[in-house]
Amino acid sequence: xxxxxxxxxxxxxxxxxxLAQARRGDPAVSEVSVAQIAGQLRLGVARVMAEGSLYDEExxxxxxxxxxxxxxxxxxxxxxxxxxxxxxxxSQPLDTARMAVRRRISATFKELPGxxxxxxxxxYTQRLLDFSLLAGxxxxxxxxxxxxxxxxxxxxxxxxxxxxxIEPELxxxxxxxxxxxxxxxxxxxxxxxxxxxxxxxxxxxxLLALGYSTQRGYSHTHPxxxxxxxxxxxxxxxxxxxxxxxxxxxxxxxxxxxVNQFAGSSTTPPQFTRGYGLxxxxxxxxxxxxxxxxxxxxxxxLGEEPxxxxxxxxxxxxHSDNVEAGGFVQHLKLPHYVDFQSELELVxxxxxxxxxxxxxxEQTA
Amino acid sequence: xxxxDRLLTPLxxxxxxxxxxxxxIGCADVGFELWPGEVLAVVGExxxxxxxxxxxxxxRLAADAGRIEYALLGRGLTELSRLSEAERRWLLRxxxxxxxxxxxxxxxxxxxxxxxxxxxLMATGARHYGEIRAAAQDWMARVELDPARIDEAPSRxxxxxxQRLQIARNLVTKPRLVLMDEPTAGLDVSVQARLxxxxxxLVTSFGLAAxxxxxDLAVARLLAHRLLVxxxxxxxxxxxxxxxxxxxxHPYTQLLVSxxxxx
Amino acid sequence: xxxxxxxFAYLDPQTKRMxxxxxxxxxxxxxxxxxxxxxxxxxxxxxxxxxxxxxxSVLGRDDVLKVIDQGSDDTVNAVNIRRFFxxxxxxxxxxxxxxxxxxxxxHRIPEAPLAEGxxxxxxxxxxxxxxxxxPREAVTRTLHALADYGFMHVKLYExxxxxxxIATTYDYPVMVNGRYLMSPSPIPKFDNPKLHRSPAxxxxxxxxxxxxxxxxxxxxxxxxxxxxxxxxxxxxxxxCALCGADDSFLDEVVLDDAGGRMFVCSDSEYCASRxxxxxxxxxxxxxxxxxxxxRAGEVGIEQGKPVPASNDTASxxxxxGPASS
Numbered sequence: 001x002x003x004x005x006x007x008x009x010x011x012x013x014x015x016x017x018x019l020a021q022a023r024r025g026d027p028a029v030s031e032v033s034v035a036q037i038a039g040q041l042r043l044g045v046a047r048v049m050a051e052g053s054l055y056d057e058e059x060x061x062x063x064x065x066x067x068x069x070x071x072x073x074x075x076x077x078x079x080x081x082x083x084x085x086x087x088x089x090x091s092q093p094l095d096t097a098r099m100a101v102r103r104r105i106s107a108t109f110k111e112l113p114g115x116x117x118x119x120x121x122x123x124y125t126q127r128l129l130d131f132s133l134l135a136g137x138x139x140x141x142x143x144x145x146x147x148x149x150x151x152x153x154x155x156x157x158x159x160x161x162x163x164x165x166i167e168p169e170l171x172x173x174x175x176x177x178x179x180x181x182x183x184x185x186x187x188x189x190x191x192x193x194x195x196x197x198x199x200x201x202x203x204x205x206x207l208l209a210l211g212y213s214t215q216r217g218y219s220h221t222h223p224x225x226x227x228x229x230x231x232x233x234x235x236x237x238x239x240x241x242x243x244x245x246x247x248x249x250x251x252x253x254x255x256x257x258x259v260n261q262f263a264g265s266s267t268t269p270p271q272f273t274r275g276y277g278l279x280x281x282x283x284x285x286x287x288x289x290x291x292x293x294x295x296x297x298x299x300x301x302l303g304e305e306p307x308x309x310x311x312x313x314x315x316x317x318x319h320s321d322n323v324e325a326g327g328f329v330q331h332l333k334l335p336h337y338v339d340f341q342s343e344l345e346l347v348x349x350x351x352x353x354x355x356x357x358x359x360x361x362e363q364t365a
Numbered sequence: 366x367x368x369x370d371r372l373l374t375p376l377x378x379x380x381x382x383x384x385x386x387x388x389x390i391g392c393a394d395v396g397f398e399l400w401p402g403e404v405l406a407v408v409g410e411x412x413x414x415x416x417x418x419x420x421x422x423x424x425r426l427a428a429d430a431g432r433i434e435y436a437l438l439g440r441g442l443t444e445l446s447r448l449s450e451a452e453r454r455w456l457l458r459x460x461x462x463x464x465x466x467x468x469x470x471x472x473x474x475x476x477x478x479x480x481x482x483x484x485x486l487m488a489t490g491a492r493h494y495g496e497i498r499a500a501a502q503d504w505m506a507r508v509e510l511d512p513a514r515i516d517e518a519p520s521r522x523x524x525x526x527x528q529r530l531q532i533a534r535n536l537v538t539k540p541r542l543v544l545m546d547e548p549t550a551g552l553d554v555s556v557q558a559r560l561x562x563x564x565x566x567l568v569t570s571f572g573l574a575a576x577x578x579x580x581d582l583a584v585a586r587l588l589a590h591r592l593l594v595x596x597x598x599x600x601x602x603x604x605x606x607x608x609x610x611x612x613x614x615h616p617y618t619q620l621l622v623s624x625x626x627x628x
Numbered sequence: 629x630x631x632x633x634x635x636f637a638y639l640d641p642q643t644k645r646m647x648x649x650x651x652x653x654x655x656x657x658x659x660x661x662x663x664x665x666x667x668x669x670x671x672x673x674x675x676x677x678x679x680x681x682x683x684x685s686v687l688g689r690d691d692v693l694k695v696i697d698q699g700s701d702d703t704v705n706a707v708n709i710r711r712f713f714x715x716x717x718x719x720x721x722x723x724x725x726x727x728x729x730x731x732x733x734x735h736r737i738p739e740a741p742l743a744e745g746x747x748x749x750x751x752x753x754x755x756x757x758x759x760x761x762x763p764r765e766a767v768t769r770t771l772h773a774l775a776d777y778g779f780m781h782v783k784l785y786e787x788x789x790x791x792x793x794i795a796t797t798y799d800y801p802v803m804v805n806g807r808y809l810m811s812p813s814p815i816p817k818f819d820n821p822k823l824h825r826s827p828a829x830x831x832x833x834x835x836x837x838x839x840x841x842x843x844x845x846x847x848x849x850x851x852x853x854x855x856x857x858x859x860x861x862x863x864x865x866x867x868c869a870l871c872g873a874d875d876s877f878l879d880e881v882v883l884d885d886a887g888g889r890m891f892v893c894s895d896s897e898y899c900a901s902r903x904x905x906x907x908x909x910x911x912x913x914x915x916x917x918x919x920x921x922x923r924a925g926e927v928g929i930e931q932g933k934p935v936p937a938s939n940d941t942a943s944x945x946x947x948x949g950p951a952s953s
Contacts, residue, residue, distance in 0.1 A: 008707040079668040084640065185663040185838035188766045314764055324673045324836045331674025331753065334705050338698045338735045338894055341879055342797035342816040345862055350791060451774045458778075473782070480785045487785065488778025494788055494854040516789050 023068045037061035046252075046281025047071055051322065052078030053182060053201050055251050055280050072203075076323045083182070090180075092236040092245050096255045096278075098152050099231040106156040107225040108259055114153035119230065120282075157226040157257045157274075166259060166272040188314055195297055195317060196290075200279055202320030204286045210296075210310040211289035219296045219308035223275065226259035230282055254279055256287035260295045263302050273302060374436050376401045376542060376574050377422075382431035384417055390598035391417035395431070397593060397603065401541065402572040406579055406589030406606065408621070414598035415578045416546065422576060423463055423544050424453060435542070458485050462535030462543035466550050468527035471534070472519045478505065478530055479515040485538045504533040508563060525556035529563065536567065545577045549584055561587050582625050586610055594618045637684040637717040643667055647685040647840070651831060654842035659804025660772070661755050666838040676709055676734060677835025679751035683713065683732045686747060686831070692720045694728035699736035699877065699894035706734070723897045735798075737819040739876045739898040742828035744845065750813040752834040755841065757801040757811040777809050780852060788857055797862070803850045804843055812849075818861045818877045823849040868893045869911030871902035 024031065038045055038061035048060040052075045060078055067073035103119025106112055118124075160166040178193035186198065199207060214221055232252055236245040258275035275295025277287030296310035309315055319325060375398040384391040392414035399405055407415045420426035422433060424445055434442045438460065445453065457463070465471035472481050482501035483491070491497050502512035508529040510522075519527050528548060535543060548564070549557040565588055568575060579585055585592055585606060592609045594602040594617065602615040613619045635641065643665075650664035669677040687693065693713055697706040701723045709732060710721050722728050725740040732749040742748065758768045761779060771777065780801060787795040800817035804810045812823055813832060823830065823843060830843040843849060853859040867874040869890040876898060878891040890911050893899035 008702050008704050009711065012704060012707060012711070076668075076672065080670040083667040083669075084634065084638070086640070183665045185665060187663060314766065318765070323668060327673030327675060327677070328753070328836055329674075330672060334675060334734075335698050335703050336735070336814075337879060338816055338877070339798040339814050341877075341894075342818070342862060344880065345864075346795060346797050350795075353792070450770075451776075454774060454776060476782055476786050477789055479789055480782050483785060484778060484782050487781035488776070492781070492853075492855050494785065495856050497785065497854075498789075 023066070032065065034058060034061045034065055037064050043282055044069070044071065046279075046283055047204060047286070048074045048078055049281055050279040050283055050286065051075045051201055051203065052082065054078050054082040072322045072326050076326065079323050087183075089237060089239075091248075092238060094233045094235070094253065096229065096233055096253070097155050097158070099229055099233045099253075099255075100151070100250075101149060101153050101229055101231040103231065104153055104156075104227065104229040105225075106227045108227075109156055109159075112156045112159070114150055117149065117153075121284075153229070155227055155229070155257070157259065160226075160259070160272065164269075164271065167263075167274060169274065169276075186317060188317075190313055190317055192294075192298065192301075195313065196276065196278075196294060198317045198320055199277070199290045199293055202290070203322035203325070204283075204289070206320050206322070206325075207289040207293055208285060210316060211292035213308065214292050214296050214310045219299070219304075219311045220261070221258075221273075221275070221292065221295045222261040223292055223295065224259045225288065226257040226274075228254070228256045228284060228288065230254040230284070252281050254281065254283045254287045256284070256291045258288075258291040258295055273298070374442060375399060376403075376436050377576075378432075378434040378442060379422070380432050382418070382421055382433065383429050384421055384426060385429055390414070392421065392595075392598045395593075395595075395600055397600075399542070399574050399576065401574055402568075403591065404568055404573075404575045404577065404589045405591050405593060406577045406585035407593045407595060408579060408582060408585050409595035410580060410621075412597075413595040415580075415595050417598070418595070419544055419546055419576065419578045423457070423461075455489075458488055459538045460540050460542065462538075462540040464528075464531055464535055464543060464545040464548045466547040468519070468524070468531045471531040472527060474519055476518070477516045478510070478519055478522070481519060481530060481534050482537050484534065489538060500537060501533075504537050505530070507536075507567070508533045509559075523556075525552050525560060528552065528560060532564070532567070536571070536573075539571065541572075541574060543573055543575045545575060547579055547581075548577065549581070550579070557584075564588060582610065582621065594621070634716055636689075637687050637713065637719075638670070639667065639681065639684045643681075644685040647681055650840050651682065651685065651842060654831070654840050655829070655844050657808070658843055658847050659808030659810040659841060661834075661839040661841045663838055664840050666835045669835065671708070671712065673836035674753055675705060676732070676751040678833030678837075678840070679732050679734070679749050679835075680709060680712065680833075681835055682749045682831050682833035682840060683730060684717070686749075687713070687717055687719060687730060689717075689719065691729045692722050692727055694722050694725065694731045695733075696731070696736060696738065696895075696897075697734040698879075699738070700896040702896060724901070725897060735814050735816075736877070736894060737815055737822045739873075739893070739895045740901075742822075742826055744827040746828040748826075748828050748830045750815075750830065750832045752811065752813045752832045752839075753836070754799075755811055755832065755834040755837050755839040757799075757809050772808060775807060777803075780809065781854075784852060784854065784857075788854070794853065794857060794859075800859075801852050803852065805847050806850075809852075810841060810843075810849075816862065816877055817851065817859075820849075820851045820859070821861065825849070864891055866891055867909055868899060868902075869909045871899045871907045872909040873899070873902055873907070 038057045041061070041064065044064055045057055045060045048063055048071060049055050049057065052060060052063070054060070059081065060074070063074035063077040064071070066077060101117055103121060104114065104117040106116065157166065161168060172191065178197070179191075181194065181197045181201070186194065190198070215223070230252070232250045234247045234250050236247050238245050256277040258277075260273045260275055262270040262272045273295065275291035277290030277294065279286050279290070293310055293316060296308065297313050297316060299306045299311045304311070306312060377399040379398070380396040382395040383393050395418055397405065407418060409415045417426065421428050433445045435445060435456070437443045437456070448456065463471070473484070479498055479501040482504050483497040486497050486500060498515070502515055505512045505515060510526060510529055510533070519530055522530060549560050552560060561584060567573065568588070577584070577588060589606045592604060592606050593600055594609065594615065596617045602609060602613065602618045609618060610622055613622050639647075647664055650662045654660065654662045666678065666681065669680055671677055671680060683693070693710065695701065695706045695710040697703040700706065713719060714721060725731065725738040726743070728746065730747045730749060731738065732751065734751040737748065756765070756768050758771060758780065761783060762768050762771070784794050787793065796817065798816045799811055799814040800820055802810050802812050802820060802823060812820060825846045825848065826843070827845050829845055832841045834840070851859040862877070864878045868876060868878060870892050873893055877894045879894045880889055881892055882889050
């Protein structure tokens with residue numbers, strides 16, 4: 001009867017204190033600082049920023065610390081903070097072609113202008129536990145490249161565009177302002193800008209599973225990783241009083257352009273189609289999965305029969321948000337005894353009705 | 366006077382009905398009239414456009430061009446595209462019926478036979494459980510299903526029984542027009558014959574008008590007053606059933622008829 | 629006590645205006661689900677974020693707030709939400725239904741009759757009454773637009789065919805003002821008649837699903853049924869063991885592991901005020917001492933629920949109240 005007790009407030013306060021103590025862990029071990037988390041757990045911080053929809057490494061690291069490393073909880077903390085912030089305006093579209101690239105690879109071209117830039121990646125590491133980290137080894141010194149990268153690397157996928165081999169990426173007719181999902185409810189049918197926003201905030205695990213399902217026959221889109229790039233892009237806004245764009249800073253993003261199954265008919269020449277993924281920070285797995293799901297969700301527009309889960313916009317978009325999902329799954333912990341009492345009473349009554357009918361049936365049998 | 370009017374007006378009038386799928390023709394410039402109590406069979410091979418025509422008639426598919434007019438009760442011939450969505454849905458669930466080729470598409474498989482037959486009544490305002498149930502039992506008997514099985518799920522019925530249940534579900538509101546898509550195609554030959562007998566009897570006793578799409582000329586012969594022969598999305602021949610089948614004029618019809626023995 | 633750095637009642641004024649606009653539309657179209665830009669709240673989705681946003685939007689500094697969950701003011705979630713508004717809005721709170729101007733609830737409607745000028749705020753997990761039969765939002769919105777609700781009766785028909793009666797016991801769908809089908813939120817069907825022509829304004833908030841809807845005062849609210857199987861509510865064979873009420877929704881309290889149990893009012897304030905007025909129930913009269921001991925021993929609580937804690941005590945424990953604000 002934890003629910004019916006007067007004094008529930010004290011219990012709640014005590015639970016909070018216990019949580020704080022558990023988070024701190026052994027006081028003999030020095031406390032982890034927010035700067036350490038931001039600096040050394042950068043991929044964890046990136047995910048919290050991306051799905052928390054707030055680019056702030058310090059606050060994301062703080063959320064991770066407060067959440068004791070639980071990413072979904074940290075994302076929730078950041079979202080609940082974000083929603084209280086005033087909205088000053090919207091930035092200009094990011095120009096990822098002008099990204100200061102730290103990583104840029106393409107699986108569709110052997111070589112491309114500017115080269116394949118591997119950057120910091122786990123891809124070619126052997127996944128062996130590095131016991132030297134137990135001892136707190138020093139970071140190796142990285143040698144400087146003989147020649148610097150060009151300041152801007154053109155997007156590899158644009159090479160296809162010049163030949164008309166891939167569908168152009170154009171704004172929808174009339175170039176309407178995109179909806180803002182953090183201000184307006186999702187409604188169906190949802191346009192691509194809305195879908196991409198939803199996916200960018202969506203749970204990485206959910207998108208990964210859905211993207212994976214498209215590779216295993218639940219919708220088939222023949223994906224190729226056209227280009228994945230990661231680095232810093234400038235963020236620009238146009239203040240009303242100035243009337244021209246000024247740079248207010250730069251953010252790290254990962255972008256994935258998938259090249260997919262071509263579409264065409266006897267009259268329209270075939271072209272490859274696209275799937276797109278973008279997320280804050282270094283988030284390659286997330287953006288690749290996002291691009292697969294984006295392409296699958298474009299089925300109606302490309303004349304494909306929506307049959308697989310990843311093609312059902314309502315299904316995908318309504319269940320991608322881990323703050324919504326985490327809350328609703330866990331609300332089952334709240335007391336439900338009034339509803340349960342109603343069911344209990346009904347089941348008892350029905351059982352009683354059957355029990356009283358049974359002897360009569362046996363007699364007639 | 367009123368009876369006279371009814372005789373002078375067709376129930377359904379279709380003209381210039383056209384639908385393309387991209388560059389391909391689904392159905393082109395189809396027109397016909399259907400009179401109360403008349404059964405029209407649309408025959409042709411697969412790809413001839415007969416299924417497209419049925420989808421257009423049932424407003425499940427929008428036409429690129431053409432008109433469908435129906436003699437609404439109390440309103441006379443009305444173009445269906447002028448109806449509001451609410452009026453259209455009301456029409457489809459009261460005065461019209463649609464029998465799917467696969468009964469699983471036309472039934473709610475997760476509710477009982479009784480609920481399936483009673484649904485249209487409930488959707489049109491019936492709120493007396495006992496009366497709904499009595500109507501469902503009555504209709505089950507009329508389509509030769511055992512009314513004692515009213516609480517069973519359709520999945521426990523055979524294919525032929527499911528098809529009869531679907532017919533009962535459609536006829537419970539006494540529609541004046543029923544569209545049927547290959548209603549006997551999925552059934553064994555013996556079951557087919559019994560269902561055809563039942564359909565003929567229901568059509569006659571209720572004065573139903575029907576459009577039946579079939580690739581089976583024997584079905585057309587048995588049920589239809591008139592035939593519409595389609596090829597490549599177009600009507601190539603039309604006329605009284607016996608006349609068309611016994612003396613086909615168009616080469617395609619001749620080919621169809623000659624490919625079937627013992628009509 | 630108000631936490632610094634946040635707006636009155638947490639939400640910023642623009643957001644509150646947006647929600648109030650949605651609520652006005654909801655009041656204008658009784659039972660219609662109005663989409664709104666639901667915000668992330670510092671409480672999880674599914675834990676009352678819709679109700680909290682509605683309460684935050686209508687709450688003024690002079691309001692007196694009551695929060696209940698399962699009919700009780702003292703369940704963890706009710707305490708948590710009341711603490712939230714005590715921290716962020718510094719409004720007076722109360723256990724007494726008659727004193728409250730705004731009552732936020734999860735899963736119950738108080739037993740004491742509501743009055744004009746009061747606002748009921750319901751927490752709604754799933755605003756769409758047809759969702760279990762039709763998962764696609766695009767379809768259910770069309771069905772609402774066309775008032776095409778036939779298949780809801782198919783479900784009721786199936787219940788009667790299978791069980792002999794309608795087997796929905798809570799979140800029992802209702803028709804509002806003869807037009808919109810509405811989920812009353814997961815209140816027991818016992819409470820459905822209280823929705824009908826209530827003098828209070830009833831607001832419903834679904835945060836995760838981003839919908840608000842309303843039943844304005846004195847609006848017709850009918851539970852779906854058949855003429856020959858009319859809607860009926862739960863009844864118990866015995867009155868409340870503590871206050872003797874025979875007109876309230878009763879919770880079953882398990883007393884021991886030998887099957888001992890008793891039935892007590894789910895509305896803790898109703899029960900307490902009846903006891904305060906001198907009403908007693910059978911258990912209370914017969915075995916007052918041994919019962920209290922048994923409950924404390926078996927369920928490990930420090931204080932039994934039936935003890936009629938006075939309002940002052942409750943307020944003091946919350947650190948604030950009508951007297952101390």
